[in-house]
Amino acid sequence: MKLLVSPSSIEEAKFCLDADIIDVKRPAEGSLGANFPWVIREIKKLAGNKPVSAAIGDYGPTPGNAALAAYGAACAGADFVKIGLMFNDKTAAHEVIESVVRAVKEPFPEKTVVIAAYSDYVRLGSIAPHIMSPIAAKCGADFAMIDTGAKDGKSTFEFMNKEALKAFTEQNRSLGLGTALAGSLKFEDIPVLKEINPEIIGVRGMVCGGDRTTMVKAELVTKAIQMVR
Numbered sequence: 001m002k003l004l005v006s007p008s009s010i011e012e013a014k015f016c017l018d019a020d021i022i023d024v025k026r027p028a029e030g031s032l033g034a035n036f037p038w039v040i041r042e043i044k045k046l047a048g049n050k051p052v053s054a055a056i057g058d059y060g061p062t063p064g065n066a067a068l069a070a071y072g073a074a075c076a077g078a079d080f081v082k083i084g085l086m087f088n089d090k091t092a093a094h095e096v097i098e099s100v101v102r103a104v105k106e107p108f109p110e111k112t113v114v115i116a117a118y119s120d121y122v123r124l125g126s127i128a129p130h131i132m133s134p135i136a137a138k139c140g141a142d143f144a145m146i147d148t149g150a151k152d153g154k155s156t157f158e159f160m161n162k163e164a165l166k167a168f169t170e171q172n173r174s175l176g177l178g179t180a181l182a183g184s185l186k187f188e189d190i191p192v193l194k195e196i197n198p199e200i201i202g203v204r205g206m207v208c209g210g211d212r213t214t215m216v217k218a219e220l221v222t223k224a225i226q227m228v229r
């Protein structure tokens with residue numbers, strides 16, 4: 001299980017360099033809010049050989065917008081390009097995912113595409129993660145992810161229990177997809193996450209000390225790395 005940490009700035013990224021994946025986002029613009037290309041570029045320089053991920057946003061059914069943002073993130077240096085689907089329509093999901101995969105993989109076949117659905121999909125009215133995964137696999141994406149869409153402090157575990165997260169992870173494995181799990185995860189969730197055994201867990205609030213709108217703290221990144229390994 002790898003640890004992905006989401007800094008929101010170059011300054012914060014300096015505290016995240018020992019994580020397995022450095023995930024650039026802009027929390028002020030949503031759960032998977034996109035940061036600026038120059039921030040992705042600088043963090044990629046700082047990260048050296050470490051993979052850099054970039055969130056491109058929480059999207060409606062707008063494949064053109066999503067594809068162009070995905071291409072932009074890949075051109076700026078992101079190794080992983082991550083999009084959230086904030087709508088509930090299977091045909092549109094297929095169109096958005098297919099467009100994002102093509103936008104990234106045509107020019108950069110080695111890059112990784114991550115498709116996120118939200119654990120709180122019922123309250124958001126968005127696509128369920130287990131419905132999204134087979135579509136992501138069919139379109140050639142690499143990872144299916146779960147995050148919380150409304151960042152109000154409620155954790156993914158408040159919407160999906162261990163069994164549901166395990167079933168999601170196993171479904172993805174059988175589809176040839178990796179799994180990333182996130183959503184206000186806490187240090188005390190790490191042992192059960194190890195049992196669920198996704199390829200990646202993603203955190204921000206945990207390493208900010210509980211409030212994801214504050215700064216990432218170097219000592220909490222170290223603590224998370226030690227607990228995950």
Ligand SMILES: O=C[C@H](O)COP(=O)(O)O
Nearest residue numbers: 006182183184202204205
């Ligand atoms: O990709 C993971 C997210 O940044 C998780 O953020 P969070 O732990 O604050 O919910």
